[in-house]
Amino acid sequence: MSENAPAPLSGKKTVLGVSGGIASYKSIDLARLLALDGAEVQTVLTESAASFVQPLPFEVLTGQTPIRRMFPLEGGKSTGDMPHISLTEDADLIIIAPATANIIGKFAQGVGDDFLSTLLLSAKPPALVAPAMNPRMWASPALQENVSSLRERGHVVMEPGVGRMARAEEGLGRGRMPEPGDILLAARKILLPDPDLSGMKLVVTAGPTREKWDAVRYLSNRSSGKMGFALAGEAAKRGADAVLVSGPAALADPPGVRVVRVESAAQMYEAVKNEWADAHALVMAAAVADYRPVDPSARKHKKGDATLAVELERTTDILAELSIEKGDRILVGFAAETDEVTERAKEKRERKGLDFIVANRVSGDEDAMGADASRAWIIDSNATEALPVLEKGILAGRILDRLAKMWQNIIT
Ligand SMILES: Cc1cc2nc3c(=O)[nH]c(=O)nc-3n(C[C@H](O)[C@H](O)[C@H](O)COP(=O)(O)O)c2cc1C
Known part of the structure; x- marks a missing residue:
């Protein structure tokens, strides 16, 4: 809508x-x-x-x-x-x-x-x-x-x-x-017997991930999950079989959505891979950690006076991995950037073979992370659509309008 x-x-x-x-x-x-x-x-x-x-x-x-x-x-x-x-x-x-x-x-x-x-x-x-x-x-x-x-x-x-x-x-x-x-x-x-997403299995990811460093500490980010939860909830209302794979988020399950809760990037990868097997579309709204501590400890690190370096390794790039099996299915990504927002998002869309990408700024007055509203750009292979600041439920509707158009082309 x-x-x-x-x-x-x-x-x-x-x-x-x-x-x-x-x-x-x-x-x-x-x-x-x-x-x-x-x-x-x-x-x-x-x-x-x-x-x-x-x-x-x-x-x-x-x-x-x-x-x-x-x-x-x-x-x-x-x-x-x-x-x-x-x-x-x-x-x-x-x-x-x-x-x-x-x-x-x-x-x-x-x-x-x-x-x-x-x-x-x-x-x-x-x-x-x-x-x-x-x-x-x-x-x-x-x-x-x-x-x-x-x-x-x-x-x-x-x-x-x-x-x-x-x-x-x-x-x-x-x-x-x-x-x-x-x-x-x-x-x-x-x-409304024929809503525009009926028949589609849509997987949406949301929230941050937590990468364990020791028994009590982890690396994470400021993502609240609001965007992904809004997307999954709206998609269910529009007839999709919506599955939400969410990192830790203090939000209630949206009505009609099957929610799979995970913690780490590795768990999110496994859960999304399972759901992607028979899905028609995936929207990756989660802010998945790019790095995790190499050697998380089962015990709590003792503090000392010296500086401390934590060695980090790359996590799996979920979108890049899943795009290998894309076929004619729909893949949508999000880009959260502090600078050169649309340029970086365009580059990411091409590199990952996405149908379209939603770019957000995550700094300054219009910081999208954790906010109830956000300014976004929807970028596909033809054009960049600049949207005004929209409440995330409304923005979810705009993103799903795009998805619905593609879905209608696939099924008709
Ligand atoms: C405190 C209280 C709670 C009740 N809760 C229920 C209930 O949850 N479900 C139910 O079927 N009946 C419940 N009842 C019984 C109905 O109110 C009762 O069967 C009544 O005749 C139903 O009338 P109605 O179907 O015309 O509204 C409750 C009764 C009381 C006193």
Whole structure:
């Protein structure tokens, strides 16, 4: 998505059904994400949900008053309206998040005893269901039969996540509501069946590497990983099978992305080589160490008064190695330079046989490393495109626009 592209779900009408459980509060974030993505969102709260969350945040975030009751009629435009029918006729997608065992049961069995369950009686598949409940409830045969029956009818029932349950003493179990970002991705998948990166396995690298010197010390750099994480997250939203190989970075896994965490340049090389075997494209946004200590010690070096020289050796040049097996696959590099930024990046692109390279400055006022925004130049064999300073999520979109164009040429 470029800076001025419409939000992906603009024009799409969604109904967000919220039933009553501890995870109900997370649906506020989902409402926010859907609205940010451009969707119209009509929230429907069950009576139990209203015991867990207030309607106000939904109203503020979506601009529409949540519907709570069947009687007296709410959400109708005139007295003759039957909003439980008109909403399902108009909606492009009905999402139930969190979905309690109760609402799943009513949906599967055709019970309509409140507004949300009555609305679901006329819902066209696929509705998107994000269950959240205690693991024993999730495992119960009745619940599992209801889930199977909904799936057989063409509805999408997401797998709940594994995690710490609401009560700490219950420990880990399957029953957590899928994360709002993952529900948004599932919604996009249903509503936008052919995003421009679908079918592509894309490997993205991110972050610094750490090269061990002794038991407690290492050589590293200031890379935060923000660029690579933004790229992988955006690529997943655009339908790619995105794999992120990241050095140490204090960032959460982006929704829909498989993340492989590594430490050293050697580990990153191994991980990327494995993923590259069946990948269609690789974007190397990581700041991989060029050198590592020759003889790392398992113990901590003692300090002394004399100066200390640490002997360094070259690490494997990952891009150079992988470009040998490039074929007609897409290879994109990054160049982080302090001086002669575009000249050096051009030279690097040619030397490594890259389809294009993204050049950044890593000094002065526009230092890209660790920053949330950066000025970049995208350089291919024909031209250099100078971009303005862009937030890294937007810059990721620009880079993926290029990738998508190449991918569309490959597959058509
Ligand atoms: C504190 C508390 C937490 C609850 N959490 C859940 C839950 O996570 N999942 C679930 O299926 N039911 C949960 N319940 C039970 C539901 O709220 C109950 O089945 C209710 O009838 C659901 O109504 P609804 O499906 O119309 O929202 C919880 C109940 C309480 C009191």
